[in-house]
Amino acid sequence: MATKLNTKYLDRFISDYEYESISPFVRTAHDLLHSKTGLGNEFTGWVELPTEYDKDEFDRIKTVAKKIQDDTDIFIVIGIGGSYLGARAVIEFLKSQHYNALYKTTPDIYFAGNNICPENLNKLIKICAGRNVSINMISKSGATTEPAIAFRVFKKLLEDKYGKEEAKKRIYCTTDAEHGNLKNLADKEGYETFVIPNDVGGRYSVLTAVGLLPIAVAGIDIDNFMLGAKHAQDELLDPELNNNDCYKYAAIRNILYKKGKEIEILESYDPNFSMMSEWFKQLFGESEGKDGKGLFPASMIFSTDLHSMGQLIQDGRRNIFETVLLIDEPHCDFVIDTEPGDLDGLNFLSGKTISYVCKKAAIGTILAHTEGNVPNIIFNIPKVCEFELGYLIYFLQKACAISGYLLGVNPFNQPGVEKYKKNMFELLGKS
Ligand code: PA5
Numbered sequence: 001m002a003t004k005l006n007t008k009y010l011d012r013f014i015s016d017y018e019y020e021s022i023s024p025f026v027r028t029a030h031d032l033l034h035s036k037t038g039l040g041n042e043f044t045g046w047v048e049l050p051t052e053y054d055k056d057e058f059d060r061i062k063t064v065a066k067k068i069q070d071d072t073d074i075f076i077v078i079g080i081g082g083s084y085l086g087a088r089a090v091i092e093f094l095k096s097q098h099y100n101a102l103y104k105t106t107p108d109i110y111f112a113g114n115n116i117c118p119e120n121l122n123k124l125i126k127i128c129a130g131r132n133v134s135i136n137m138i139s140k141s142g143a144t145t146e147p148a149i150a151f152r153v154f155k156k157l158l159e160d161k162y163g164k165e166e167a168k169k170r171i172y173c174t175t176d177a178e179h180g181n182l183k184n185l186a187d188k189e190g191y192e193t194f195v196i197p198n199d200v201g202g203r204y205s206v207l208t209a210v211g212l213l214p215i216a217v218a219g220i221d222i223d224n225f226m227l228g229a230k231h232a233q234d235e236l237l238d239p240e241l242n243n244n245d246c247y248k249y250a251a252i253r254n255i256l257y258k259k260g261k262e263i264e265i266l267e268s269y270d271p272n273f274s275m276m277s278e279w280f281k282q283l284f285g286e287s288e289g290k291d292g293k294g295l296f297p298a299s300m301i302f303s304t305d306l307h308s309m310g311q312l313i314q315d316g317r318r319n320i321f322e323t324v325l326l327i328d329e330p331h332c333d334f335v336i337d338t339e340p341g342d343l344d345g346l347n348f349l350s351g352k353t354i355s356y357v358c359k360k361a362a363i364g365t366i367l368a369h370t371e372g373n374v375p376n377i378i379f380n381i382p383k384v385c386e387f388e389l390g391y392l393i394y395f396l397q398k399a400c401a402i403s404g405y406l407l408g409v410n411p412f413n414q415p416g417v418e419k420y421k422k423n424m425f426e427l428l429g430k431s
Contacts, residue, residue, distance in 0.1 A: 002231060002391045005245035006378035007252070009366055013321075013375040014255050022251045022406070023241050029405035030239040030247065033398075038405055040412030045199030046397060049207050050229035050390075057194060058222075061209055064172065064192065065216035069106050072170070073131035076124070076154055077214045078113035078147045079138035081282060082202025083174075086393070087214035089279040090206065093272050094220050094389060106219040107134075112154065113147030121153060133158060134170040138210050140196045142180025145421070151182075174209045201412050203283050204397050207390075221386045228390025236398055246395050249323075249377065250402035256321045256375055257295050257407075263320040265313070266299045269358050270327060270384075274301055280396060287400050287411040294407065303361050310365075314372045321375040326362055329383040330355040 007014075032038030033047065068075055077084055088111050091099055100108040112124055135158065137151045158167035173186040174194040186193045194209030196202075205211065207229055216222045236246040253264065264284070266277050277299030288294040298320075300309055313320065336357075338350035349357060366376045381388055404411025 001382045002228070002235070002388065003245070003395055004380045005249055006380055007248070009370050009376040009378065010252065012370070013259075014252060018255050019241065019248075019251065022255060025406055026241045026247050026251050026402065027239045029250070029402045032405055033401055039410035043199055043201040043204070043412035044401070045197050046201075046204040046207065047401075048233070049197075049200065050226055050233045050394060053207070053226070054195070054197075057209060058212070058226075061194065061212050061216055062222065065213060068134050068172075068217050069219070071132060072107040072134040072217075074128055074133045075107040075109045075214070075217050076128075076133060076135045077109060077111050077138065078135060078150045078154065079111075079174075079210070080114045080144055080146045081286075082205050083138040083140065083144075083147065083210055084111050084114050085203075085275070085279040085282055086206025086211040089275040090211060090215050090220065090225070090389060090393075091218045092275045093270075094384065094386065095218055097272050097274065099218065103219065107217060109214060109218060113137075113150030116146055116149070121150060125153070125157065128157065133161070134172070136172045136174060136213055137182065138174040138196075139180070139182050140176055140202055140205070140210075142175045142182030142184075145424070148181070172213065174213065203286055204412075206279070206393060224386035225390040228387035228392075229394040230390075231387070232391045232394035232398070236395065246399045247402055249395075250399045250406060252377055253295060253399075253403050254406040260319055261321040261375060263296045263298055265320055265322045266297065266325070267302050267305075267322055268325045268327075269302050269362060270325075271301050271304070272384075273325065274299075277301075283396060283400050284403070286414045286417070287404050288407055288409060290409050290413075290416060293409055295403075302365060303358075306365065313369055313374060318373050321377065322369060323377045323379065324362065324366060325379045325381060326359075327381050327384060330358075331384055 029038070033044060036044055077087060091109060096102050100110075110124055110127065112121065133154075135151070135154050137147065139147050155167070155171065158170055161167070162170065168190055171189070171191045172194065173182055173191050174196060175182040175186065177183075177195045177198065183193070194213060196205055196208055196210055200208055202210075207226065212222050212225075215225065232246075236244055238244045239247070241247040241251050266280050268277065281297040281299060284295065284297040289296075313322070333353045333355050336346065336349045336352050336354065338347055366378070370376050381392065401411050
């Protein structure tokens with residue numbers, strides 16, 4: 001039981017010959033990734049991570065998560081990009097978008113340092129008043145401005161509230177094993193630290209302490225999460241695209257891109273998937289968007305966005321394709337009652353479940369959009385749980401790497417991100 005690719009709605013868009021033509025390139029991409037000889041090979045440690053992770057640190061993550069659950073009301077996770085998106089995405093998808101309102105036996109979790117908005121920071125400080133707070137500062141480089149500013153603010157808040165010694169026991173840093181300002185600061189102050197392995201880049205780091213500590217604090221079973229990823233690692237090894245859903249997905253994206261379908265819209269019918277889409281957009285956008293190339297990753301939640309963007313998808317410029325996630329077994333369900341008099345005209349749905357209605361909406365939408373010349377890639381996910389999400393995350397990371405190699409770019413660097421920083425630092429007078 002794991003994520004399955006369903007290509008039945010693609011037949012009119014991609015021929016067998018096109019699959020055959022791309023398959024040698026997929027094999028080459030596989031070889032480059034697994035022999036660690038491709039572009040950016042120094043950042044491919046995530047490929048083996050589900051089996052070759054630091055087991056002692058993994059146990060320490062669980063111990064620290066338990067301590068935080070016991071002594072903390074509010075857990076602030078400070079980080080930006082790959083240093084926060086994965087954790088937030090997993091918590092919201094597995095627990096809820098409303099995690100803080102719904103789960104009272106684990107700390108509330110807030111994310112800071114992912115913007116430069118003073119109002120946002122101000123509100124978060126207010127939320128902390130009178131509550132026990134711990135923080136997890138996450139930065140691989142240890143030098144990123146947005147989280148560094150937030151860390152300064154919350155470090156002081158903790159020191160003012162508890163005194164330096166007690167504050168020290170509530171500050172956890174996740175960073176490089178040896179280098180960077182954050183590592184130096186953490187060592188000097190005596191904070192407990194967790195390591196982002198050298199060979200794992202930010203957006204591929206959710207299966208390291210970057211993701212695992214906040215995820216464990218939320219009460220999510222990280223053993224099963226890693227097990228799902230391991231299952232994907234073992235299963236997605238066949239270089240032949242017809243035997244490997246992950247590689248087939250990468251191939252389909254590339255074929256469609258070359259036919260002018262430059263925008264991929266990732267769609268889910270579960271609003272709790274919204275942050276997973278943000279994680280996906282960073283993963284693919286930052287990995288592929290370079291050298292004048294790259295698919296533009298977009299996302300929508302259906303049926304919500306059918307009432308705002310549905311028109312454009314159905315009838316607008318034909319440069320898009322859709323990747324639709326369908327969950328087979330819902331978390332929970334509702335049966336629609338019968339109303340005497342049927343004043344709202346809904347009795348045609350009496351006795352049906354909401355998930356049944358949703359499935360029909362999804363099929364109806366896929367048929368309409370493919371009819372409108374928008375290719376639809378379908379993923380079937382058996383259910384929402386740690387194991388399945390671990391599998392999906394590994395699947396998408398590997399698909400992204402193979403897609404990047406098919407495009408001829410380095411999927412593991414992000415040179416373009418430096419441009420805004422350079423200008424900002426110059427304007428701020430940083431020497
Ligand atoms: O994927 C990446 O490498 C980036 O998105 C980084 O995660 C992001 O820029 C944050 O960097 P750092 O962890 O060094 O603060």
